[in-house]
Amino acid sequence: MPATDLLVIINPLSGTLPLAQKEALRTYIVAEAQRQGFQPEIITTTHAGHATELAAQAARSGIRRVLVMGGDGTVNETARALRKTATALGIIPMGSGNGLARHLGIPMNPQKAIQKAISGRPVLIDSAELNELPFFCTAGLGFEAYVAHEFAKQPVRGLQTYVRTTYQAFWNYQPASYLINNVPAGPLFSLTIANAAQFGNNAWIAPNANVSDGLLDVCLIRPFPGHMVAMIGWQLFNRTLNQSSYWASQPLRQATLAKVTDDAPDLDGPDTLLAHADGEPVLLPGNECTVRVLPASLLVLL
Numbered sequence: 001m002p003a004t005d006l007l008v009i010i011n012p013l014s015g016t017l018p019l020a021q022k023e024a025l026r027t028y029i030v031a032e033a034q035r036q037g038f039q040p041e042i043i044t045t046t047h048a049g050h051a052t053e054l055a056a057q058a059a060r061s062g063i064r065r066v067l068v069m070g071g072d073g074t075v076n077e078t079a080r081a082l083r084k085t086a087t088a089l090g091i092i093p094m095g096s097g098n099g100l101a102r103h104l105g106i107p108m109n110p111q112k113a114i115q116k117a118i119s120g121r122p123v124l125i126d127s128a129e130l131n132e133l134p135f136f137c138t139a140g141l142g143f144e145a146y147v148a149h150e151f152a153k154q155p156v157r158g159l160q161t162y163v164r165t166t167y168q169a170f171w172n173y174q175p176a177s178y179l180i181n182n183v184p185a186g187p188l189f190s191l192t193i194a195n196a197a198q199f200g201n202n203a204w205i206a207p208n209a210n211v212s213d214g215l216l217d218v219c220l221i222r223p224f225p226g227h228m229v230a231m232i233g234w235q236l237f238n239r240t241l242n243q244s245s246y247w248a249s250q251p252l253r254q255a256t257l258a259k260v261t262d263d264a265p266d267l268d269g270p271d272t273l274l275a276h277a278d279g280e281p282v283l284l285p286g287n288e289c290t291v292r293v294l295p296a297s298l299l300v301l302l
């Protein structure tokens with residue numbers, strides 16, 4: 001039997017599609033890949049981190065296409081193993097946010113995304129690191145990090161839980177002050193490091209971010225009065241946040257981000273920094289972190 005030349009990694013827990021529909025998609029992937037002359041292999045993940053192991057093995061074996069069916073977390077786990085390899089990533093979005101897929105214009109319809117991933121052309125994009133943690137879409141501190149941590153505590157996932165968690169977090173949140181490359185940035189509502197332009201769900205935090213420019217957009221939102229919530233929300237989803245006087249952005253290759261520690265109260269905890277990388281909550285040691293771009297480091301199938 002010929003060797004596999006197309007690996008498909010499926011996180012069975014991602015998203016909210018019923019099992020029967022996920023099974024039908026598996027069958028569709030195999031049929032479509034074979035129709036295009038590939039010998040596909042499909043592997044379902046059994047634990048967190050499994051996608052990284054599978055993708056790394058595929059890259060070592062010389063497989064040139066690895067498709068991932070999952071949310072931003074599984075996309076991140078797969079993509080991190082494919083950085084700086086000749087193996088290209090195909091995304092079949094199955095999560096609640098799908099930030100990188102949406103930014104790249106990958107269809108949200110699974111069959112269309114499958115076709116694109118199987119027959120698409122490999123295109124180089126940038127990736128990034130928060131300390132040593134790889135990310136591909138956005139990472140951040142402040143409110144968005146607080147929401148990521150609060151969301152992770154919820155027993156049920158999904159958009160409805162996310163909206164409720166965000167609403168509750170908004171009333172508890174206390175902005176801290178930050179330094180960006182040792183320059184005081186003042187108290188900030190949020191501090192986003194954007195490789196791609198959106199968090200997911202078409203929430204465009206960095207309207208001008210370009211995944212292939214060799215730069216990160218370091219975007220901040222200053223604290224704003226309660227009556228501005230609707231306006232800022234509207235601009236976020238309308239991709240016009242750059243018109244807000246509370247928003248600013250600077251393109252950087254790398255940056256040191258530090259929290260000013262004399263602010264009180266502090267939601268991060270002593271000598272730790274709440275952060276997120278591609279929406280996954282991370283707790284960083286100390287009050288400082290670094291971010292850097294890895295230009296042209298990942299091939300994606302588009």
Ligand SMILES: Nc1ncnc2c1ncn2[C@@H]1O[C@H](COP(=O)(O)OP(=O)(O)OP(=O)(O)O)[C@@H](O)[C@H]1O
Pocket residue numbers: 011012013014015045046047048049050070071072073074075077094095096097098157158279280
């Ligand atoms: N078999 C598994 N059992 C438990 N966890 C898994 C398994 N496979 C993958 N994971 C973990 O599930 C996490 C979340 O998955 P993913 O982000 O794909 O889905 P999601 O949570 O539905 O999407 P979103 O983040 O968009 O809401 C991943 O970071 C991965 O570590």
